[in-house]
Amino acid sequence: xxxxxxxxxxxxxxxxxxxxxxxxxxxxxxxxxxxxxxxxxxxxxxxxxxxxxxxxxxxxxxxxxxxxxxxxxxxxxxxxxxxxxxxxxxxxxxxxxxxxxxxxxxxxxxxxxxxxxxxxxxxxxxxxxxxxxxxxxxx
Amino acid sequence: xxxxxxxxxxxxxxxxxxxxxxxxxxxxxxxxxxxxxxxxxxxxxxxxxxxxxxxxxxxxxxxxxxxxxxxxxxxxxxxxxxxxxxxxxxxxxxxxxxxxxxxxxxxxxxxxxxxxxxxxxxxxxxxxxxxxxxxxxxxxxxxxxxxxxxxxxxxxxxxxxxxxxxxxxxxxxxxxxxxxxxxxxxxxxxxxxxxxxxxxxxxxxxxxxxxxxxxxxxxxxxxxxxxxxxxxxxxxxxxxxxxxxxxxxxxxxxxxxxxxxxxxxxxxxxxxxxxxxxxxxxxxxxxxxxxxxxxxxxxxxxxxxxxxxxxxxxxxxxxxxxxxxxxxxxxxxxxxxxxxxxxxxxxxxxxxxxxxxxxxxxxxxxxxxxxxxxxxxxxxxxxxxx
Amino acid sequence: xxxxxxxxxxxxxxxxxxxxxxxxxxxxxxxxxxxxxxxxxxxxxxxxxxxxxxxxxxxxxxxxxxxxxxxxxxxxxxxxxxxxxxxxxxxxxxxxxxxxxxxxxxxxxxxxxxxxxxxxxxxxxxxxxxxxxxxxxxxxxxxxxxxxxxxxxxxxxxxxxxxxxxxxxxxxxxxxxxxxxxxxxxxxxxxxxxxxxxxxxxxxxxxxxxxxxxxxxxxxxxxxxxxxxxxxxxxxxxxxxxxxxxxxxxxxxxxxxxxxxxxxxxxxxxxxxxx
Numbered sequence: 001x002x003x004x005x006x007x008x009x010x011x012x013x014x015x016x017x018x019x020x021x022x023x024x025x026x027x028x029x030x031x032x033x034x035x036x037x038x039x040x041x042x043x044x045x046x047x048x049x050x051x052x053x054x055x056x057x058x059x060x061x062x063x064x065x066x067x068x069x070x071x072x073x074x075x076x077x078x079x080x081x082x083x084x085x086x087x088x089x090x091x092x093x094x095x096x097x098x099x100x101x102x103x104x105x106x107x108x109x110x111x112x113x114x115x116x117x118x119x120x121x122x123x124x125x126x127x128x129x130x131x132x133x134x135x136x137x138x139x
Numbered sequence: 140x141x142x143x144x145x146x147x148x149x150x151x152x153x154x155x156x157x158x159x160x161x162x163x164x165x166x167x168x169x170x171x172x173x174x175x176x177x178x179x180x181x182x183x184x185x186x187x188x189x190x191x192x193x194x195x196x197x198x199x200x201x202x203x204x205x206x207x208x209x210x211x212x213x214x215x216x217x218x219x220x221x222x223x224x225x226x227x228x229x230x231x232x233x234x235x236x237x238x239x240x241x242x243x244x245x246x247x248x249x250x251x252x253x254x255x256x257x258x259x260x261x262x263x264x265x266x267x268x269x270x271x272x273x274x275x276x277x278x279x280x281x282x283x284x285x286x287x288x289x290x291x292x293x294x295x296x297x298x299x300x301x302x303x304x305x306x307x308x309x310x311x312x313x314x315x316x317x318x319x320x321x322x323x324x325x326x327x328x329x330x331x332x333x334x335x336x337x338x339x340x341x342x343x344x345x346x347x348x349x350x351x352x353x354x355x356x357x358x359x360x361x362x363x364x365x366x367x368x369x370x371x372x373x374x375x376x377x378x379x380x381x382x383x384x385x386x387x388x389x390x391x392x393x394x395x396x397x398x399x400x401x402x403x404x405x406x407x408x409x410x411x412x413x414x415x416x417x418x419x420x421x422x423x424x425x426x427x428x429x430x431x432x433x434x435x436x437x438x439x440x441x442x443x444x445x446x447x448x449x450x451x452x453x454x455x456x457x458x459x460x461x462x463x464x465x466x467x468x469x470x471x472x473x474x475x476x477x478x479x480x481x482x483x484x485x486x487x488x489x490x491x492x493x494x495x496x497x498x499x500x501x502x503x504x505x506x507x508x509x510x511x512x513x514x515x516x517x518x519x520x521x522x523x524x525x
Numbered sequence: 526x527x528x529x530x531x532x533x534x535x536x537x538x539x540x541x542x543x544x545x546x547x548x549x550x551x552x553x554x555x556x557x558x559x560x561x562x563x564x565x566x567x568x569x570x571x572x573x574x575x576x577x578x579x580x581x582x583x584x585x586x587x588x589x590x591x592x593x594x595x596x597x598x599x600x601x602x603x604x605x606x607x608x609x610x611x612x613x614x615x616x617x618x619x620x621x622x623x624x625x626x627x628x629x630x631x632x633x634x635x636x637x638x639x640x641x642x643x644x645x646x647x648x649x650x651x652x653x654x655x656x657x658x659x660x661x662x663x664x665x666x667x668x669x670x671x672x673x674x675x676x677x678x679x680x681x682x683x684x685x686x687x688x689x690x691x692x693x694x695x696x697x698x699x700x701x702x703x704x705x706x707x708x709x710x711x712x713x714x715x716x717x718x719x720x721x722x723x724x725x726x727x728x729x730x731x732x733x734x735x736x737x738x739x740x741x742x743x744x745x746x747x748x749x750x751x752x753x754x755x756x757x758x759x760x761x762x763x764x765x766x767x768x769x770x771x772x773x774x775x776x777x778x779x780x781x782x783x784x785x786x787x788x789x790x791x792x793x794x795x796x797x798x799x800x
Contacts, residue, residue, distance in 0.1 A: 178713035247696015247733025265674035327705025480707035
């Protein structure tokens, strides 16, 4: 037998809490959710790894690439088929999947998982290419 | 138990609301800082630590000063401190929380703070500082909570509680020594590169912490129907006096080494702070204010202790608190960056957003103290009822 | 008889004394050895923990084949030329916020007066204004690496470059306080607000992290020299392996006197200025 110290207030706050806590469920039920539809828009036939692997593991792969390049100076990746790629988000990944909005953002915005990669890494479509290409291409 | 902390006069509840108002303003300002960056503070490429880190340093000292109540009672059986130790421990809890909040406010990427634990770096003093401060917070929280909990039952403190309190003595020294090590091991900052950095920190802490306690006790008396034992004030005053005398002595030692040796790298920062350098003199009034407040505080304090004048004692505690706050809070941390490694002088002044966020953290600390003190004293009053 | 007895007593007492003395000495010696052993173990362990990073990395860097360094000839540096600075900052997307407070720079010009005040004679005016290129010194025992609480900056063991990991940096700016050369900058503002054009083949940084020169580690991975080196028309900057006695930089350093900034601080800079 539960004794409620302050019945009215407790029930009011409890109902508010439950309402807020279950918000993701009833909000989506009302709004109706659409499945995200990423557009691959690739220039190559095959990705670094298979579609199934990439679907579940692309973040893991990107984290490994990040630490490998920055901390271990290990810049090449040999995939399960023996093909070698350069470990680069902008260069390799976005080199093929050239439309970030239609590819990355379509799923990430639906799942509300904020990408902070592009705070630093460049989306080649947005960043203007440096007109002083000459400076660092000289060699 | 904690609901006792919110029971009090109308004035008390208004005070809590006032603090809540400051906190909300500060939270809004902090959101602004998160989006715009730390550029909204007065910091620059040359002065890369400012008011936040200075406040952090000061409040680690205040937290460490709880040991100045524990040692007389637990090691020397000074019974008068018995009823008030728990208040000193609550002050330590609030002060450590404030220090942690100042560090979070100062970080460029605060959401990454767990990296310190995910990638432990034993060579870095900041790593050890995080460990010892977290440990000290937990230690004092457990001690204070349990001690407050047994007030009503009037049970004697269990042995494990006494053991934890003994542990807090060296731990308190550790937190402020490690914090001093943040500064005293850096090769390019000659104001800080001194062996007596940690001793200076401790002396200044033992002056400022008990001084703050005196002020808080007086405030508590003024707002509640409660009287502390006058001998407690007197003994706290003696601790402040000795701490401050040692602090000023250490300061004069720094002056001697700097100016007698005549070495430019030793002299330059103190010259900038107290006399101005190359036309830059923003800190000069603050440096002298701190010095004068400190010296006059010692004089009034000595006199008040000798004549057992409580009003003078409280006033001198105020003087000394501000003296040590300006010293640690402004002069020391900002002074370390002047002159820059290139020998240039960039000056620093606090911006409004920086001030509001700092005030918000002060308000959080005061809120914790107000609730904790109120809770403790309400429970005491109830336990003393026949 | 009495004398004998006395002598005997004294002897016995002496024996007792010496025995207990020996016992005491034995006990205290045992204690001393015990304490000494414990103390030594603790001290060694303690110091080992504290110097773990610096020592390990220093050992590794001296054992390895490569130690990148620079030799800069201030006499070759042309007044008013900023090719090294421009090429570096543009390629690496180093922002320009047009104010000293928020300044971010990886490489810049100072003069001899600022970097080597002790070398400047009040009676020799000509050389006081030579431009001295200033950048991260990629020290042997960098104080910035020592203080970083997350290892967001570290000294690479294979070639001695002091690297930055912008993903891990928490923006505490302890490294900036520790660096005695002022080589590091903090992003008080969003760097992209200070970039007119972005070189898309190199990332920018984000707000709230510290950045500095990285000896063009991404170019060295392709066996190319740093941008400041190749873009200097006067060839004022020489880059090479300090561990290779045959390298151009070693030969320069053996031929001409040179100096490094604030050597007395024990950091062991890898950037030399030819006198």
